[in-house]
Structures are given as structure tokens and as C-alpha cells.
Amino acid sequence: xxxxxxxxxxPFGIDNLPYGVFSTEGGSRRVGTRIGDHVLDLGxxxxxxxxxxxxxxxEPSLNAFLAQGxxxxxxxxxxxxxxLSNPSRRDCVEPHLLAVDAVTMHLPIEVADYVDFYASEHxxxxxGTIFRPDSxxxxxxxxxxxxxxxxxxxxxxxxxxxxxxxxxxxxxxTESTPVFGPSVRLDIEAELGFVVGGATELGSPVSVGDADDxxxxxxxxxDWSARDIQAWEYVPLGPFLGKSFxxxxxxxxxxxxxxxxxxxxxxxxxxxxxxxxxQGEATDDGAGTAYGLDISYEVEWNGTVVSRPPYSSMYWSxxxxxxxxxxxxxxxxNGDLFGSGTISGAEKDQRxxxxxxxxxxxxxxxxxxxxxxxxxxxxxxxxxxxTAPGPGGTxxxxxxxxxxxxxxx
Amino acid sequence: xxxxxxxxxxPFGIDNLPYGVFSTEGGSRRVGTRIGDHVLDLGxxxxxxxxxxxxxxxEPSLNAFLAQGxxxxxxxxxxxxxxLSNPSRRDCVEPHLLAVDAVTMHLPIEVADYVDFYASEHxxxxxGTIFRPDSxxxxxxxxxxxxxxxxxxxxxxxxxxxxxxxxxxxxxxTESTPVFGPSVRLDIEAELGFVVGGATELGSPVSVGDADDxxxxxxxxxDWSARDIQAWEYVPLGPFLGKSFxxxxxxxxxxxxxxxxxxxxxxxxxxxxxxxxxQGEATDDGAGTAYGLDISYEVEWNGTVVSRPPYSSMYWSxxxxxxxxxxxxxxxxNGDLFGSGTISGAEKDQRxxxxxxxxxxxxxxxxxxxxxxxxxxxxxxxxxxxTAPGPGGTxxxxxxxxxxxxxxx
Numbered sequence: 001x002x003x004x005x006x007x008x009x010x011p012f013g014i015d016n017l018p019y020g021v022f023s024t025e026g027g028s029r030r031v032g033t034r035i036g037d038h039v040l041d042l043g044x045x046x047x048x049x050x051x052x053x054x055x056x057x058x059e060p061s062l063n064a065f066l067a068q069g070x071x072x073x074x075x076x077x078x079x080x081x082x083x084l085s086n087p088s089r090r091d092c093v094e095p096h097l098l099a100v101d102a103v104t105m106h107l108p109i110e111v112a113d114y115v116d117f118y119a120s121e122h123x124x125x126x127x128g129t130i131f132r133p134d135s136x137x138x139x140x141x142x143x144x145x146x147x148x149x150x151x152x153x154x155x156x157x158x159x160x161x162x163x164x165x166x167x168x169x170x171x172x173x174t175e176s177t178p179v180f181g182p183s184v185r186l187d188i189e190a191e192l193g194f195v196v197g198g199a200t201e202l203g204s205p206v207s208v209g210d211a212d213d214x215x216x217x218x219x220x221x222x223d224w225s226a227r228d229i230q231a232w233e234y235v236p237l238g239p240f241l242g243k244s245f246x247x248x249x250x251x252x253x254x255x256x257x258x259x260x261x262x263x264x265x266x267x268x269x270x271x272x273x274x275x276x277x278x279q280g281e282a283t284d285d286g287a288g289t290a291y292g293l294d295i296s297y298e299v300e301w302n303g304t305v306v307s308r309p310p311y312s313s314m315y316w317s318x319x320x321x322x323x324x325x326x327x328x329x330x331x332x333x334n335g336d337l338f339g340s341g342t343i344s345g346a347e348k349d350q351r352x353x354x355x356x357x358x359x360x361x362x363x364x365x366x367x368x369x370x371x372x373x374x375x376x377x378x379x380x381x382x383x384x385x386x387t388a389p390g391p392g393g394t395x396x397x398x399x400x401x402x403x404x405x406x407x408x409x
Numbered sequence: 410x411x412x413x414x415x416x417x418x419x420p421f422g423i424d425n426l427p428y429g430v431f432s433t434e435g436g437s438r439r440v441g442t443r444i445g446d447h448v449l450d451l452g453x454x455x456x457x458x459x460x461x462x463x464x465x466x467x468e469p470s471l472n473a474f475l476a477q478g479x480x481x482x483x484x485x486x487x488x489x490x491x492x493l494s495n496p497s498r499r500d501c502v503e504p505h506l507l508a509v510d511a512v513t514m515h516l517p518i519e520v521a522d523y524v525d526f527y528a529s530e531h532x533x534x535x536x537g538t539i540f541r542p543d544s545x546x547x548x549x550x551x552x553x554x555x556x557x558x559x560x561x562x563x564x565x566x567x568x569x570x571x572x573x574x575x576x577x578x579x580x581x582x583t584e585s586t587p588v589f590g591p592s593v594r595l596d597i598e599a600e601l602g603f604v605v606g607g608a609t610e611l612g613s614p615v616s617v618g619d620a621d622d623x624x625x626x627x628x629x630x631x632d633w634s635a636r637d638i639q640a641w642e643y644v645p646l647g648p649f650l651g652k653s654f655x656x657x658x659x660x661x662x663x664x665x666x667x668x669x670x671x672x673x674x675x676x677x678x679x680x681x682x683x684x685x686x687x688q689g690e691a692t693d694d695g696a697g698t699a700y701g702l703d704i705s706y707e708v709e710w711n712g713t714v715v716s717r718p719p720y721s722s723m724y725w726s727x728x729x730x731x732x733x734x735x736x737x738x739x740x741x742x743n744g745d746l747f748g749s750g751t752i753s754g755a756e757k758d759q760r761x762x763x764x765x766x767x768x769x770x771x772x773x774x775x776x777x778x779x780x781x782x783x784x785x786x787x788x789x790x791x792x793x794x795x796t797a798p799g800p801g802g803t804x805x806x807x808x809x810x811x812x813x814x815x816x817x818x
Contacts, residue, residue: 113563118646132645139644144587145578149646150559150653154522154742155611164612166737169554169684178553180684202564202655203573203818229737235548236541237527237558238647244559245737246611275578275589328575328638328654329818333563409612409738 003087004097006036011397015390017080018217018252018399019062022103029060029106033080034252038097040084045096049089051079061110062216062253066197066334070213073197077257105160105251108219109195111153112333114247115325116191116223116341118147119316121267123344126356131231143272146316146324148338151223152244156337159250159401163224165378165408166245170228182408183226185361186376189342190299190309190352190384193221194318195253196336203329208280209289211319212256214332218293220250220384220401221339227355227375249337250384250401258396262388263287264294264312277327278320290317293388295398297343299352300383304368309343309352311386378407412496413506415445420806424799426489427626427661427808428471431512438469438515442489443661447506449493454505458498460488470519471625471662475606475743479622482606486666514569514660517628518604520562521742523656524734525600525632525750527556528725530676532753535765540640552681555725555733557747560632561653565746568659568810572633574787574817575654579637591817592635594770595785598751599708599718599761599793602630603727604662605745612738617689618698620728621665623741627702629659629793629810630748636764636784658746659793659810667805671797672696673703673721686736687729699726702797704807706752708761709792713777718752718761720795787816 002014012018012034022039023029032039046054053072056064065076083089118124121138124147128137141147165186171178197216200206206214223243230242265287273279280290295311321338342352351357354375357365364372376382386398411423421427421443431448432438441448455463462481465473474485492498527533530547533556537546550556574595580587606625609615615623632652639651674696682688689699704720730747751761760766763784766774773781785791795807 113561115649128645141578141580141587141641141644145642147642147646147649149649150561152522152559152739153562154740154745157611164738167614168737169550171550177681178550178684180686202566205576226737232550233554233556234645234647235550236537236643236647237556238643238645240524240556240558241733241737241739244734244739272586275587277589324650325653328577328635328650329573330561330650330653331563336563 002035002084003090004036004084009394010036011387011395012036013394014081014084015394016254016258016396017077018254018258019108020252021061021106021108023106024098024103031057031059031062031065034100035084037100039100039103040093041096041098045083045093049083049092061335062108063110063335066109066195066216067199069198073216073255074257077255105158107156107158108251108253109335109337111156111337112335114151114153114156115148115338116151117316117321117339118341119314119321120341120344121315122313122346123342123352123356126344126351130355130360144274146321148321148325149238151247155244156247156249159248161248161403162406163246163403164406166226166229166241167408168226168229168241169232171232178232183228184375185227186405187225187227187354188382189223189225190297191221191223191339191342192295192311193219193249194338195219196332196338197334199334200326200332202331205326205329206322206332208278208319208323211322214322215256215318217253217255218259218398219253220386220398222248222382222384222401222403223339224248248401248403250399252399254396254398258390259293259388261391262294263291266290266292266317267313267315277323280317280319290319292317295386295388297352298385300385301365301373302367302369302380306365307349307351307357309350310345311343313345314340314343376405378405380405411444411493412499413445413493418803419445420796420804421445422803423490423493424803425663425667425805426486427663427667428517429661430470430515430517432515433507433512440466440468440471440474443509444493446509448509448512449502450505450507454492454502458492458501471517472519472744475518475604475625476608478607482625482664483666486664514567516565516567517660517662518744518746520565520746521744523560523562523565524557524747525560526725526730526748527750528723528730529750529753530724531722531755532751532761532765535753535760539764539769553683555730557730557734558647560656564653565656565658568657570657570812571815572655572812573815575635575638575650576817577635577638577650578641580641587641592637593784594636595814596634596636596763597791598632598634599706600630600632600748600751601704601720602628602658602746602748604628605741605747606743608743609735609741611740614735614738615731615741617687617728617732620731623731624665624727626662626664627668627807628662629795629807631657631791631793631810631812632748633657657810657812659808661808663805663807668702668797670800671703672700675699675701675726676722676724678724686732689726689728699728701726704795704797707794709794710774710782711776711778711789715774716758716760716766718759719754720752722754723749723752785814787814789814
């Protein structure tokens, strides 16, 4: 219970407390937590309260806080929870609360390495069927390892940033050589992004069981994708310019701790069973160390909810992705970000990309305004939203992740 | 002519002047330039001489200097050249010269995004023949665009760093399911790395003609590759763990200015001619804005030079790689690094990887010590060295890039 005047079912209640980076007019960027419709300016508040490590919250990104590691994250969450729960703290804390509408949100992390996985079986099956109609939809490796690749860290932007339609090479099926111009198959990918801290040394793999020490929290992630550019470029070394123009993330990093009640077992990995380094162990909550997450998404296209992808349908677990990513000795750095890959459920209205929803443009999607869409048109706005179960039947919001398409330059 | 007592043909003479980051015992990391067998401690020297922007040379990486952009780089080079040429500067400069053997070299840049290209036609043809024997060696897109993908920035290490053999999944041809263990096909890729500065804004492509404003200089780059891990994982999203365990670069960044005399025309791009955004323009030196570079490599394996790849044989130019990488609006950041891809010439003894030199392990390479090699064994040491023509018949050294293989943990 918080001493703030807040409905018990507020999706940014005391059980959520995500971290973000904000500024007020003329002020510097700094770290805050969201409670209800307010942002708590953590640095000055913690300094005034005599908290030792307040300085990490005066930084313009979460990276210094991420570097402190799991014990510090737990202690910080306890401190913030107490500050907002104990009425005796009210006089000290209240002056540092700002209306969320009065602040500007920024990219919460300085992105170190950005990796994008491909962890939804339904998505991989759909895309495989569309892109490689003459082959098995899933490549032979797909159920043996969480496939991933590195993306461009420098073009990760915060929710609300306009997305300029990218130009590039594409080869229409009717042409013998490629043409150049603005992408005509601009798409989204609704994903969950994982924010990493507690940097490791070179040559120190992180096990599935230890992954939580490095999984600070999550953001919503839209991996904008120019399908025509991607289709022409991606063999043999993977997606490049079809993805690297922009990746949008939500401003509030919801912590792994806040998502404890959302942990669920994976749908199943029995045929085949993964190699030992990817296997989790049983835990008291029944979800295992290789847990999934019961996060419900909405994909809104120009005001119409066109899809509701369920994160609980994902094949590979975040902890498995961490274990795989580091098994060769690669380091984790503070500020590393990895995406789950597009979240698509088994049903048509659970698909997390327009490529799948429109089945490569063959089945237009009807919007409430009477128009139809296959891929993104200039002026279109896409909003991702998501929620997860909190403790005691509450609901936690992961906020939203939005972008509007601007014409190619 | 420098006032230092230096042979006129010293490969780190007055025409070279590469930048690196060094430290002395107990001292902080800072920027220096190499002249002969000395390192000039640039920050204090420039401060004492009253140079305005000396502070960027007191930083622990080149990134602040990279941020200053082309005009500052040119001015700095003129300043350093004058300081080391004008005898009246000697008293002021000489106290800041340190023996190169007495300093420790560090990673010269804080790597922002790392991209690896695939710009050698001979290499791509060899690898395509080995990895995809039933297809055309070059994919249909290869001559239309410089294929590239993002690598892991966080595991770029400086020359001399030991390389621990990575473990991971591989699927031997005789098995139906993958096995886990140390890579048994550990390889090198001899590449040239390009260090980028003069950061751009989102949505601002850099043309071929403007690329030099962002190409600060080059390093030697060894893109260590676990071929068995790579072969199993790379379809459909590209190389990941087969590469991400380590990438080694040489400590001295040789500037684009120092390589002016090394510019040569590309071998030819007439069938097909690339799209206009990839085309260079003629220049007075005959090399064009889409120039190649006449850099000669040596690959030394346990003391035996096993290959001499010629960079002049590369199909795609560095300026074309910059233009391609940004044509979709992606930014360049200070500290971006991109690799050329393996440099392989037309001849067998010009191949830049052991995969090619041993033709996938079928043709062992004989070393001077009487042993034979296919892929890397524990304890093996590989050294890349390279030189380029300087002005007036001189030779410029790009230094060396070395690593020794340690057993898997």
C-alpha cells in the first residue's frame, strides 16, 4: 500500500515501480521511477534521505545503476517501495514527485550490444513459410538453439520518435536486377526487450540458473523491418539495412522483480530436449529457471487493435537466451539489450508482425476507420501496449511503445 | 623530415603518425602517436605547447578526438607533423617521448557499433564453394551491394589478448543432432578495420564522396571464427556465436591521411554496375572517391608466413561500405568500427582464412617447424602484419595484430 492517493488497481502501482530516464524543461536527464501518474525524481530524493548510492540516479542513463548488479537492484527496490509505502516518509518524498505529463522521457539506457532473437515458434514458422516456401518452415537448428543475431545499437530510439521510411535496394520478383527507393513493405515486429546489467568478464558463460543476476528488466520493443530490403540482402549473413534504420523501445524498464508473478513454464521443449547448457531447473513457483512470462500484448494500428500476441507462447526463455549468448565466452555489458524476436501466438489475431497478419500482403487487414492495410503507409501510427499479472491479482503495465511513419527523405 | 634520429625508411616515420591509446606503469590511459620506436604523449605535449584542443588526447580512448571530425583531424595532423619536424619544437616535445617498449597499448577506441563486411570476391567465392557446394558460390545480391552484418562490439579486444577457444553447438555431418563442446574448427579472418568519427544524425545518409569525412583511419583486424559453430547456427539470420567470442584489432590507428599514397582504383565493377548511390566519382589521383587501398598483408602462423593477402584485390571500397551502411538513414557514431571482411587474393597463397588455405581442412598447411595445420590448435599464435606505400617511395607500417589460442575452459 502506498501513501499516494492511488486506486489499488492502478497499473503503475506500488508493485510495478519501473525505472526510466526523464527530464524537466531546462533540466538534465536523470533516473526516475513511475508511481501512478507521477515520476519520482530518485536522485535528489535518495540523497536527501541519506541513501548511499543515490548518485547512480543522477546519471543520464540507467547504465551506472545496471553496473551495480543484482544485490544493489534488490536493495534499491526495497528502498523505493518503503519510501512510497511508509507514511512517515511522505514529507521527504512528496516534493520530488512530478506529474508524468510534465516530464520528457528519454532512452533509458545507453545501449551497449543489441541482439535480436527469434524465439517464437509460430513467428518463425510463419516467416519461414512466407520467405522460403520450398523448404521446411523451421530450419534444422531452430529447436536446438535460440537463433539470434546482432542489430544496430546506435539506432535504438525511445518511444515517440518518428520513423522515417528507409530507402534501399530491393529486387521485385518481376525484375532481374535490384531497384533503389523507399521501402514498400515497411513492417513492425512486436517484441519484448531485455535490459542487461551486472557485466561479466570475457570467457565467463552465464548459466540459465544465474541469468536473473543479469536480467535487470524489460521494455516493449518494436523492431521496425523493411521486408523488401531484408529479403534481398539477408542471404547469407542475415538482416542488416532492413532493420538497422530504427528500433523503438518503451521508456519504462519494468524490473524482473516486478514480473515475478508473471513467470510461467515454457510451452514445452521435449522434441528435441535442448542440450544441457540450455536446460533450466525446477523452482518452487513451478515456472523453472528457464521460465516464460505471461505478458499480454496489444498491437494498435491507427487506433484499431489488430493483434493480441501472448508472450507466454514463446518457445525459448529469456534465461536460455542469456545462457546461449554467453556460452562461447562472450561478455555481457551494462546496457546490453536483447529482443525476444516477434511475438506471435498460434492464432491469426495473435501475430506480431504485419507480414504475418497480412500474409505477405495477400490478406489485407481491416481497420476501424474503414481502410485496409497490408504494410505501413506514411502517417500510420503503431502503438504496442502490454500488461502482466502482478501479486495478489493486480495488473502491471509495461507502458507503451509508439512510432509514426514519416515519408522517405 | 623529423628532428628525431630516425632512418628515412622507418615504417613509423613522419609520414605515418598513427594514433593509439597507451599507459605507463601506474599512469592513466591516454592518446599517443607513434614515431619510430617512440610514443609521443600527445596530451601534455599539446597542452604545454598551448594547443587548444589538447584535452581530447587525455581521454582513455580516441572517441572524443573522433567526435571532432575531419577538420580537427587535419589540423591535429598538421600540428603533430610540425612538432616532430621543426627543430625549434624539439626542446618542448622531446620530454614527452617514451620508448614504445616501455608502454602498454590498449584498445584505441570504445567501440560503438561493429559491422563486418564481406567485400572480397575471392573470399566470398571460396567460402560459398565450401559452405554451399550445390549453389552458385556468390549469392545473387553479392555484386549489387556490399554484404555486411553487425558483430559484437563488446568483445573487440586489442592485439596481444589471449583467445580462449570457444565452446558451443556444432553438428558433425555424421550426427543427426548437435553436440556441445570446444570448437574443433577455429579459424582466423585477416581483415582491415575502419575507425569511424564525425557522428551523423538519424536519417542522414553519407554519400560515397563524403565518406572520407567519417573515415578516420584503419586498424588490422582478426575476426576469429569458429567454423563449426558458425556452420550450424548461421541459417537464416547470420553468424552469431561463431564470431562473437573475440575480434582482435591492432593498437595503432593509421589515419586515412597517411594512406593517401596507397589509394588505388578498385579492380572493377562493370558486370553489373552498382546502383548510383554506390558509384564513386573520378579524382585527380586516378583512384576515384570509391578507391581501393594498396595494402600488403602477411599472415604468420607459429612463425611461418602462410599467406600474403593483397587488400588491393577487394571488390568493394570502404567509401561504398559507408554509403551502403547509411543509405537507410542509420547513423554513424564516434567509435563505430567496420571490418572489410576476409582479404583473399586470387592465388592460393593469398587467402586470408585457414578455412580457405586448408580448403575446409582437406589440404593441410605446412609450417616451417615441420608440423602441419588445418585449423588452430591450442597454443598457436597468429600475427597479422601489413604495410602500405607512403609518399615518395616510403613504406608505412600498419603494425601488427596478434593472438594466441588458449584451451577451452
